[in-house]
Every structure is written in C-alpha cells, then in structure tokens.
Amino acid sequence: MSEDTSSVTPLPVVGHQYARVDGPLKVSGAARYSSDHSFPGMLHAVPVCATIGNGHIDAIDTRAAAAMPGVRKVYTRENIGKLYRVPKSARDAIIDERRPPLEDDVIRYYGQYVALVVADTFEQATAAADKVKVSYKGQQTPNVAVKLSADERPKADTERGNPEAAFASAAVKVDQTYSTPPETHNPIELHASVATWDGTRFTLYETTQAIVNFRGVMAQMLGVPSENVRVVTEFLGSGFGGKLWPWTQAMLAAAAARDLHKPVKLVVSRQMMFHNVGHRPQTQQRLRLGATHEGKLVSLQHDYVYHRALECDYSEDCGEATGFLYSTPNLRVTGGFAERHVGPATSMRGPGAVPGLYALESAMDELAIALKMDPVELRLRNEPAIDESENVPFSSRHLKECLTTGAEKFGWAKRDPRIGSMRKDGLVLGWGMAACSWIAERFPAAASVTFNADGSVRVASGTQDIGTGTYTVLGQMVAELAGVELSKVNVVIGDTNLPPGPISGGSMATASLVPAVAQATRDAIDKLLAAASEGDSHFAHAATDQLAFAHGRVYRKNESPDSGRRFEQVLTAARRGHVEGQGKSEGTFGQPGKKEYSSHSFGTHFVEVTWQPEIARLRVSRVLTVIDAGRIINPLTGRNQIEGAVVMGVGMALFEETHYDKRNGMAVNSNLADYIMTTHADSPDMDVVFLDYPDLKLNEMGARGIGEIGLAGIAAAITNAVHHATGVRVRDLPVHIEDLLASKVA
Amino acid sequence: MSEKKPGDFVEIQLGRRNFLQIVGMTGAASGLGLPVAAHAAAIAAVAHSAAPAEVDGLALVRFKVNGKAQSLKVDPRTTLLDALRDHLQLTGTKKGCDHGQCGACTVHVNGRRVNSCLSLAAMHEGDEVTTLEGLGQPGNLHPMQQAFLEHDGYQCGYCTSGQIMSAVALMKEPCGPANADVKEAMSGNICRCGAYSNIVAAIQQVRKA
Amino acid sequence: MEPFVFSRATDPGKAISAAAKSSTAQQGAEVRFVAGGTTLLDLMKLNVERPTQVIDINHLPLADVERTSDGGLKIGALVRNSDLAHHPQVQRDYAVLSQALLSGASGQLRNMATTGGNLLQRTRCVYFRDTNMPCNKREPGSGCSAIEGFNRTLAILGTSEHCIATNPSDMNVALTALEAIVVIRGTAGERRVPIGEFFLLPGDTPQRETVMMPGDLITHVILPPPHPGARSHYLKLRDRASYEFALASAAVVIAVEGGKITHARVAMGGVGTKPWRSPEAEQALQGQLPNEHTFATAAVAALHPAKPQSQNGFKVDLAQRCLTHALSTVVA
The missing domain is CATH 3.30.365.10 (Aldehyde oxidase/xanthine dehydrogenase, molybdopterin binding domain)
Incomplete structure (x- = not known):
C-alpha cells in the first residue's frame, strides 16, 4: 500500500476549474470537425456495401450507376488503384482491418465495402451507389452465433498458486457465466474523411483519435513517404475508441482523390457505422470465486471468450484488472477467441476491463450474498498490499x-x-x-512551447482533443509551468505538422503530455534566459545561470522575482519575436x-x-x-x-x-x-x-x-x-x- | 413549365420527372424502368422546350437564414440540413444519423425547433431558419451559449449545436420547472458523451435568469 | 434517394387530382404528399418509399383546430403534434390524446409531424426498413423476415403468417379509444371513416395498411364530444425513458357512475398490427366495479387473442400490466 x-x-x-478554452468555438458552431471541411471542386463519395455476410463477389455491374447524373467514377477492385497492406508488427501504424478496402472479392462480413461511387453531390452519389449491382457466389450462412466457445485453447494471461485445488476446497463458492453483447461506439459524429492531393502530398481531414498513427497507416497503404501525408483533426466529435485506428473509408477517399485530382469527401452513414468502423466484441466470461467463511478470497478463476472478425487480431482482454484488483493466493485468467463473420472489432472505452469488471464485480456481489456479507466489506477484506500479479x-x-x-x-x-x-x-x-x-x-509524446513577444505563449503538439478537454488541460499545464494567465496561452493541436503527440486512447493523453510539455517549457525558459542575457540591457552582464524565471518574469536570482521583467519585455528588448523550446518523453506503455x-x-x-x-x-x-x-x-x-x-x-x-x-x-x-x-x-x-x-x-x-x-x-x-x-x-x-x-x- | 398562378398547383421545380407530368402520369409509373441516362436525356429535352429557365432540374428556395435572405437552387432531394451545410457553409449544424434519431441537426424554422435532416430544403420557401451560428458568435454569445460554456455542457461539442438550439426553443415551449421536465423535453437530443447533467444545469440557469 | 419532382400545392383539389394519378396510395405509391416529412423522408432515404412525385401540402389551409357544433373537435390534418398536444381543449377534454402525443418521438419531431401524417405513420419493423431483406409489406410475396428473425418489438395482435409489423403510433391509439372520425377528401368527394375502419389488418395483403385510395387527402380528424363524466389516460412502456417507440401502451377512456363503470373504451399500442381496440376488455369493464380485479380481468381478456413470436412473448404480460395500471390510474 x-x-x-x-x-x-x-x-x-492545475487542479482548478476552467471553462474550456475551445468552448466559445464549440457553442457557436465555429469549431471545425472533419466533415465540415469543404474545398472548391470537392466531390462526394458514397461506398457500396455488401448485402451478404459470407461469400464472394461474382460480378459488379457499375454501368447504370456510372450513367447517373453527376457521377464522376465508380470504383471497384479493378480501378481503385494501388493500396498496400500495413505489416502486423508496425508499432507506428496500427490498424484493426489491415486488409485494404476492395482488395479481393471475399466477403467476410455484412456491409463490407465492395465499391465506391464518386459524384458531384452527396445526393447524386447516394442515388448512384444504390444502382451499383453486385452479384455474389459461394454464398454461405455467416457464423454470427451468440454462444461462444474458443476456437483455440485459451491462453493464460496471468496465474499464481493452484486455483483449481483452492476452489475445490473453498468453503464458499461462486461459479457463474456472464456475457456482454456486441456494443457499437456510436459517437454522434459520423466517421468522415476529406482527402486532398496536390500531385505529391495528401492532406487528409480525418475523424481520428490518433493523427500521427493515422499518418503512418495512410503512408503505408498509399505507398508514399510519411512526409507526403498530413493528417488534420482540429475537432473530433468523440470516438470512444472507435476512432483510435483508421478505417477503410479513409483509403477509399484518398485513392479517389489521387485518381480524380479533386478533393473527395466521404461521410460514413450511421448504418455503415454498425459494420465498418469497429465495435466492442461480444464476451462470455466464467467466473469461479472461492472464499473462506470470513470472506477471504482463496481462489479466483476468470475464463473469457470474445468474438473476433476474420483476418483481424483484436483481443478483448477481459482479465485486464482481474490479476491485481483483489488479494488471493490462487488465481488464473485465461482468454480465447471465437471467429465470427462480423465487421472488425476494436477498442471501445475501457476495452477488456469494462466487460471484465462487469463479470468480476457481479461475481463479487454474488459471493457477498453467498457469504451474507456486505459487498463493501467483502472488498475491504480482500485489499492487496501489492500487485500480486506482477509482484x-x-x-x-x-x-x-x-x-x-x-x-x-x-x-x-x-x-x-x-x-x-x-x-x-x-x-x-x-x-x-x-x-x-x-x-x-504514458505514451511517447513531443511538444513545443513558445514565448512570443506579444505576451502570448503557444503550446503545440500533434495530438488531438476528442472531447476530453485536451485543449484546456494543455493550456493549464503551460499556464502553470510558465506562470502566465491561461488566457495568454494558445493551444495548437490536431495537425501532424506539429511535434508528434500522443494518441487519445487508453486515458493516457494527459499523463503522456505532462513530461513533454514540462520539458518544452523548461527548454523555452532556458532560451528566454539566454535571450535576456545576450540581448536585454536590463540584464546586461548577467550570465544565464544568474537569471531565473517565475510567474512570467525573468529576474536576477539574487533579487526578488517581482523585480523581474515580463518575458515579452525581455523578448522585445532582445529584438526576438519568440523563443521556442522542445520537449519529448518516452512512453511507459x-x-x-x-x-x-x-x-x-x-x-x-x-x-x-x-x-x-x-x-x-x-x-x-x-x-x-x-x-x-x-x-x-x-x-x-x-x-x-x-x-x-x-x-x-x-x-x-x-x-x-x-x-x-x-x-x-x-x-x-x-x-x-x-x-x-x-x-x-x-x-x-x-x-x-x-x-x-x-x-x-x-x-x-x-x-x-x-x-x-x-x-x-x-x-x-x-x-x-x-x-x-x-x-x-x-x-x-x-x-x-x-x-x-x-x-x-x- | 406553365405560369405560376396564385391559388393554383404551383410547380416550383422542373426535374426529369416532370416529363411524367407533362406527358401524363400513368399507373405504370412510366419510365422508372428506363435506363436512367436515356430517361434523363429525354426529359431534359422536353423540359427545355417547356421552361428554359428551369432546365437544370433544381428547386428554387428563397428563405431567410439567420436573418439574411438566401436564394438557393438545390436538388429537390437536398435536405434542409445538407442545404445549410453544403450550400450555405453553415456547418455548425451537424449530421449525426440523418433519420431524426439523434437531434444533432436541430435548427429553428419560424422559431420552432425541427430536425433539419427530415425536411427537404425545397419545403422551406418563405421560411425563417435560424442555426447555431445565428444565435451568437465568440465575443457575443447568446445567454444559452454562454451557459453551456460555463457549465461545461458538452464534451466533444458535436451534438452541442442541436442541444443549444433545442434549449433555446425550449424557453418558449410549455415545460415544467423541474430538472425532470427539462430532461424529458431535451430527450430528442442524444449526447453520447453524456454531458446531460451539465446541459440541464445550463438550461435551468438561463430559465431562472 | 431516388429523383422525384417536387411541387407545392396551394389548393387541395389540384393536389388530389395530381395524386390520383398514382396507381396506389399504399406501399409503392408514385405520388406522395409531404407534410412533416418525418416518416416519408426517413423512408425515402432508405429507398423504402420511392415516389416519383412529392407534393408539399404544408400550405393547404388545414392547420386549424375548431369546435364542432355538437361539442366535439375538428382537427386539421396539418395541425402539428405539438400544437395538438398543447391545445387547451384537447388537454381538458381529451387528455389521453395529449398524453399520447407527448409520449411520442421528441420535441423536434412533434413540431414537424402532423395529425394526418401520424395517421399514416409506417411500421418500425427493421426488415420493412431494409430493402435487402424480404418483406411482404414492402415487396408483396417476398416473404416475412421478421417471423424467423428479430421480432422482439413486433406485434402479437392482428398478425398474419405474412406480416407481424407493429403500428408504431401513439396518437392513433388515443384516437382509437376516442373513436375519432377520419375525414378524407378524394376524387369522388369527401367521406368520413371511423378510425376503427381506417386501418386494415395485414392478412395476405400487408402492403395495404389503410383505406386510402389514390388521390385521397386526409383533411381532418373529428373527435366526438367527450363522454359525460369520462376520464382518460395514456400509459406507454418502453425500454428507455423517452424518445422511443412503445413496447406496450394503453389508452383508456372510462366513466364511472354510481360506483360502476358505465363507459369503457380501451385501445393498445406497441402490440398490434394496427392501433388495437379491445372490445373484449371493454366488455369486461362495462357495468363492473372499478377495482383491481376488474382491471386485471379486462387485461387478460384484452390479450387473450395474442399470438406471440419467438422473442416477444413478454409483451403479453407487459401489455396486461400496462392496461391494468392505466385503468387503475384513470379511476384513481
């Protein structure tokens, strides 16, 4: 403990209530979300979705659709252009559906994209998409069975002691199976991609919780160097994990923009969002708890199975918290998957732990009832001194x-x-x-902090605010570290042109940004002191190490901070527009x-x-x-x-x-x-x-x-x-x- | 097309389907089975001779949006939502479901809140439409916008436009004083981030002001 | 959405003659009137409705609520759900209607949806709404996907082997209990259809939902004068607290005199292929003491004809509880 x-x-x-710095934009409609971007000559793309769940495409007749008013092009596997796979091992380019869209004629799940219509307007593209005729062969009933049993022998996530024997001899037992259904993230913002291509570089306005990773994926899939891909997400209409990794509409939009030399907007419909952009997989979890009459856990077994889409390797780690939440000498957590013909699953808010704790905390309640013990008391009696799983x-x-x-x-x-x-x-x-x-x-993070001669401070990082308040907490961090008013801090995020920032996932963005921003602020302060030493006559002949910075002021260490000069005065005197510091931190995750x-x-x-x-x-x-x-x-x-x-x-x-x-x-x-x-x-x-x-x-x-x-x-x-x-x-x-x-x- | 007469059945749009009307609609829904391109060409020709000013198959809508007169030529299929976003670049109004199931697209038409996704732009000839942008802008926020800001009545901000438009309309609707009354009246606006308690607090503050 | 001609009607006669060119006024109609648009636009986006002509009737003079000479109410077809719900006379004399309207949809949708449009509201059956699945209502003869599929929310009363789709309206349930008259103007002039005859059972023609013929325009709904001494109530049960269709609902109009029930009208929603009037329940109530036993007996009688599907058997119990509680509430 x-x-x-x-x-x-x-x-x-830090630690005080502030209204969001981006709030005025959000309440007035001025905050720009990905699908709000529009460009001259922009075209609208609408995907065509498979209407079977298991089989093959036989033929796609695009003639009627292509002849519809306003239609620029209908894409299928034949003409979408080259799209490449991302290797499984790529740490900087993570994607759940690694198969590029339209890559083959295999239908692995209902709703899979099979074609794309691009037209002048959304109405035209939608009407034409309905006219693309897809015929199928080898159609079989998809396996979407609700009852799960692991396809392969489940693997032990963590174990200690002898849980079977301890359970067998336990005085009081609970042995129950719990299940959670597939859940769909359903952020109110529809997934969207607005792709532009200037002949060399892509600028992609995406709905993503991770712009830097998105760039990595798109560079690989489009087969271009990552410096030729810029990803912008100024505002995100939330994601809950569903927008953590890219989905295939982004490659479709980019491929069409590349082919047509026009900006292309593709907004995924709500219906498509139930198939094509991830979900929390279904889980089935058996919990076996054994305890003494005094309510001391002697054995805990958690065996879970979740469903998995074909050719995807997403795992729902339901035992995420089981190993360390309570003290017990005997424990085993195993996990396995059952393949289903469903769209790819992905992380959804608290992946693993959320379904896992539903099961564990239900079983604990059942154990408390079996023990005739208050459920709060039961938990207090099983508080561990250390993480017994990791020791x-x-x-x-x-x-x-x-x-x-x-x-x-x-x-x-x-x-x-x-x-x-x-x-x-x-x-x-x-x-x-x-x-x-x-x-x-923490994830790796980089940030820059700039003191400007106009009295403002800028903090920049290639991260994004998904609604959690990153704009505001970044501003607060810098206001705290630089000793300036929050209103003087400009926060710039949401663009891969900025120093690479953390993903907004795993509840780690804030914690990851702290060290990088702190280092960048200290670096900027060092440069400010150097500027004062070199260029501000007020501090003439003072070596940098004789100067210090506090509350927005540079001062001589042997004098009171209040006697110092505001940083904007220092910069002005030194004839410097700004000084910029860089910060970078490694991840722990x-x-x-x-x-x-x-x-x-x-x-x-x-x-x-x-x-x-x-x-x-x-x-x-x-x-x-x-x-x-x-x-x-x-x-x-x-x-x-x-x-x-x-x-x-x-x-x-x-x-x-x-x-x-x-x-x-x-x-x-x-x-x-x-x-x-x-x-x-x-x-x-x-x-x-x-x-x-x-x-x-x-x-x-x-x-x-x-x-x-x-x-x-x-x-x-x-x-x-x-x-x-x-x-x-x-x-x-x-x-x-x-x-x-x-x-x-x- | 023929002249518009008051009290008559007024055609305000000429599209390819006008062909059906001009040549007489039959029970077989003539032309539906024709290849579309050929069909469209045939109609365009007919429409051309009949009404050269409206051959582009677009509906004319003249309405006021945020106090400003607008005249739009839109595809008859264009919803009020898409007209605001794609034609008038008023992107503060959001699309969340396109079927009246989330409330993100809420705007005011003649002072009343509606789902702009389930209304055709062409149905709003002569109407006064207000969007979030028309309520107030940074530096000059509407009291409801200010209250949402102060109470953190949002997270991601995407449903916020609809929430605020509903909240402002609510001021003029019959609604009891309790939080529960406000919650029921606001239930047509889904906030997946779940900022509901802050939204209700913001609305109640404005109502009591 | 399929292309269509959009036009605006300023005169009912012209609208009617234009619509009369349609081959049907039921599923598959080539000409559709649009008022609120909340059902039509929804279904057009799904390609379930594919009219070639859409006639905007919002400017027709049918937006008034007037008293009739006998003390009833004549409601224009274009009166919006929210306005009707808050109309003082509706709130006073026809509380069940006001409550039903306010339990439906959302504030925004109620501002759009009209009295006439709500009468023609289409089912929420997921298979009707998906053109990739067989549906006898949408494509006659193609089969019913719901019977072997997801049918938790579907009907248990008035079903056939061809269709089990629920009528989703709340307003229609209240209008049924109030014995409203639907005023329809067509090519042959005006006719008045009691609401009990307005809706059709699916039988082997589930694509036909109402008595509406090509050219027919609903112009008004007439409410008979309120039954002397009667009180009414609407209760809606659903999974979440608001903004959702009913799993079961009940509209009841009850008069008690001398300790006995002298007038009973009972309709249910969420359980029938049409707004479900229950003569069985009314008979079980008529002349009886207004107590829990009577109400429970009536509820059992109301659900006696129910034929549940694989997933919606619970609706029998739920609808019985709903009706029992609505009756207890109205006499309390």
Missing part, C-alpha cells in the same frame, strides 16, 4: 478510501440487504455497488522489462435504481462515483468525463446491444432508434468525488487518465442494484424488461 505517500499541494492553475508495489492505490468514502457519502449504512425491502415514494429501491480500475501509463511499480487508477460506484413492479419499469435514479486517478488537472472537465461514462454505463447495463441477423450477418438494429442509448431522461442524479492524490511516479504533476475508468464497474453496480430491488440476477447484458418480469417483488 502507498496510502498518503503524497499529500495534495495546491497549484495555482510489485502500486504507484498509488486508494481503493479502500474509494470504498469507505463512497459508502459514507451514499449512505450505504442504511442499506437493508433483503431483496425488495427498501421503498421510497411508492417505488422499490435497489442499492448496488462495484469497484473499478483502469491502467495508468508496452515497454519491455519488469516494471518498478504497478500503475492503475481505482474507483467505486454506488448506484440506486427504482423499480415499479406493476409496470415493470426500472430506472437508474442515483449514482455516486469515487475516483482515485491522481491529480485532476481540471475538475470541471474531469467530473464531466466521469459523469459521461456513468451515462454510457446506464446504456451498457440497460439498453445497448447490436443484434446480427443469423441469416446474413446484418446488424439489424443499425440505427439510433433501434440501437438505443441513454437519453437526457434516462440520466440519473450523479455525484463524483475525486480523491486527488497525485501519482508522482507517473509524471511530475501526478495526473493519471480519467476517460475510461468511469465506465468500468458501473454496469455491475447497476445489475447488483437491480438484483437488490427485484431479486433478478442478470448475467447477460443488457437487462431487458423481459428479464425483470420474473421478479417476485411486488
């Missing part, structure tokens, strides 16, 4: 405090554990809770070798549901979440991240599932009326508590990520509350009304 190794030292800017200490872990603080603030002591026993305003109440965790690591610390964020959710048995109406009414994620740079945007995850968690628990038709593999509910997500009316009263212990082993500000952890555990907290209210234990998400009709609570 590392309780209270570091107390919170307040900082002037290293935690960099900073306060799960116990998350449990006790949450219980106290929620009023958990008033909980009557008997099913259906709590009532309020004529409704049955159910209270449930769960713990959560998410990795805390995926680095070889044994780690010194186990770095994770932790948290707890406490949930109240209301149940109205006479009309089978269940609603989530109240959620309290306690998060231990290091220092929170901006509590305003930070709280929003956690609440937003809870809102998504309500959907995960109660609404969301993609259904594939067993006859052709089509996602039958491929629209936002049939794939239902949480509305305003479904969102509960929420409260968020940040413990705010800086994790200084991760970076100098002690900031970890908060984008994903809020979704981990919440579904289990909800289904645990559902069980408390109704007596119905839902082990297959989402909870359906039909499940609850079995409730005996009246």
